[in-house]
Every structure is written in structure tokens, then in C-alpha cells.
Amino acid sequence: MAADSVSGYIQHHLTNASMCMADGHIAFNHHCENAGFWTWHIDSLLFSVGLGALFLGIFYYVGQRATEGVPGKFQCFVEMLIEFADNAVRDAFHRSDRFIAPLGLTIFVWVFLMNLMDLVPVDWLPQLFHLMGAEYFKIVPTTDLNITFGMSLGVFILIVFYSIKVKGAKGFAKELTLNPFNHWAFIPFNFLLESVTLLAKPFSLALRLFGNLYAGELIFILIAALVPMWFQWTLSVPWAIFHILVIVLQAFIFMMLTIVYLALAHEDH
């Protein structure tokens, strides 16, 4: 492949299908280059919402047919995940909120499913959508910074919500201003430190997940772009096997850190 077409291929695979309003009409891709903030990555959203709905649909179906007697194999599997999330929350929390564990479960399974799209060979679905007329299509939502930031923003809102709920607005303000140096003169300095600490949480969540998955996807794309077709499997298969570990681990880390951040929000200093 020529260098030009290689970079073009990579660039093509890293571009989201976008949608926006331009001149009062719905416009796509290139027409959205100047749309600024109000651009929607429809591929990311489609797969993210689709996978989330798939996950919840299946779990809802199992939940409606759940028996407290001897469970079937699939119910066992679902219950394992439920208990996994429940135990993670129980280990981190002294007084558990019934809301945290379902949150953790949703994050874990959803992020895992979104990451799992990374294991679909890089050209399959984009090619399929290309035949259907879509110019760009990225099927791994977690390689889109908007998706990871969307989720970490939700977590951030929950951190603030629980901080205020548990400690009160005054307690939360105190925590931001009178820590780590408990003296009025240090209030601006403390506030700076604590704000950075607080804001670092959603950033680290979003960037960690995005970084890992983006890098993983990039390697797949590089293999597909640079290595001859008949030889690709020698590189992509080992990388995919290694990636199985990465996608589970990243989903787990996202869930665990969310739980830990919320547990910290519950704690009084």
C-alpha cells in the first residue's frame, strides 16, 4: 500500500459518522465540519444505545423469569454478574445505597459490550455500512471520547450529588475549602487542590477508557492497513486474545473506580 492510501485508510477508520443541522437541513459527515458543538456521532450513539438496550433487554427478560429455586444456566450467568457487582459495592461501602450496585452493573456490562466491538474485525461492519451508504462508521463507541466523557460526566454528577446528599451543601463546601489545611488563610489554596482532585476523577475515568480502547483499535487498524491480507491473522489474533483481557479489565476498572469515587463521596472527613 502506498503511504498516502495507508494514512487515508487509517484516517477513514478513525472518523465517526456525524450528523448535524446545516442550513436548516439534516447534514452528514463533511457537511458537518463547521457545525461545531452540535454535531452528533450517530455511529457511536447507535452502537452505544443499541448495546445498552440489548444488555438491559436480556437482563430484564431473565429478571422477569428469575426463579429463586434452581436457576437455569443463563440465569446463573446473569446472577453471577449481579453478585459480582453487588460484592464490589459491598466491599467498598459501609452503608450501601441500593442505587450503587445497579449503577456498577450497568457500567460494567455496558462498557464491556462496547469494548467487545473492538474484537469485530475492523473492516467487517464499516464495509457493511458502507454498502448501505454510510461513508464513515466506527463501531467501537468507547473509542469515541464523547462516549467515555458522557459516562464519566454522569459519574461526576453522581459524585457531587452524593457528596451533597451525605454531607450537606455546607459539609461539601467545607470539604472543598478546609482540606487538607484546616485554616481560613488556606481556603483558596485548598479549593484549588480539591477542585483539581474532584475534576481529575471524571477526566481520569474517561481518558483511561478512551486511551486504552483507542490504542487497541489503532493497533488493529494498523495491522489491517500495513500487513498483507494472508499474514494479518498472525498479528491480529494474538492481539485480539490479549485484548480480551484489556476490554474486561477496562470495564472492571471503570466500574470499580466509579464505586470507589462514590464511596469516597459518602465518607466524612
Next chain:
Amino acid sequence: MNINATMFGQLISFAIFVWFCYRFVWPPLIDAIEARQKKIADGLADAQRAVKDLKLAKEKATDHLKDAKAEANKIVDQANKRKAQIIDEAKEQANREREKIIAQGKTEVEAERNRVQEELRAQLAELAVSGAEKILERSVDKDVSQSIVDKLVAELK
């Protein structure tokens, strides 16, 4: 790669999904799990109790068996004693009966003998008189001889 409205789309779907999971997915499953956990815990406790009960029952049964054996031995002993007693009593009674029968027999024999003796004596007297009558035929004074015979008879007693 830029931040745009997609982030809010994802935030909203995140919120909806988490709420849905919290509201509809989580409760039935965690309830089923907890109910089953309780069932299993109860079952294990029951099993443990059953084992304990079984041990107690076995001990009780052994005790009962021991008691029954002792009781049986006692009864056998009593029966043996009673048997000996009954035998002794029977022997004694039989002895008494025998003696009574013997005594009765003796009395009867005595009475019979006396009667026979009396009879014989009467017959002998008659016989003697008739004999004497035959010997003496006509010469003898009946009165004298009668008195002699009576004397004789008296001596026989």
C-alpha cells in the same frame, strides 16, 4: 476527534439505562438471589439440626435398648425365681396331698379291717356254736355252751 453533542446524548442514555437497571432489572434478580441464599442457609441449618437430632435419637435408642435388655433380664430372673417358687409350692402341695391320701387310705383300710374283723368274729361265733352243736349234738346244755362260746369270743377281741 472533538467533544460535541454526542457526549450529552451518551450522558442521557447512561442516565436512562442506569435508572432502568435500578428500577426493573436489579430488584427481581437480587431478590431471587437473596431468597435462594436464605433457602440454602435454612437448608444447611436444617441439615445440621437433622444430624444433631439423628445423633440424639441414636443415643436415645441405644439407651432404650439397654433399658429394655436390663428389663428383660430382670423379668427372666423374676420368672426363674417364680418358677422355682411354683415348683416348690407344687411339690409341697403334692406331698401334703399324698400324705392326706395315704392317711385317708389308712383310715379306710383300718375301718374295713375292723368291719371285716367284726364280721369274721360274728361268723366265727356262729361257726363255733354250730360246730359245737354238731359235736355235742343233743347232750349239751345250750345255755352253758353259749356262755362258753361267748367267753371265747370275748377273748378273741
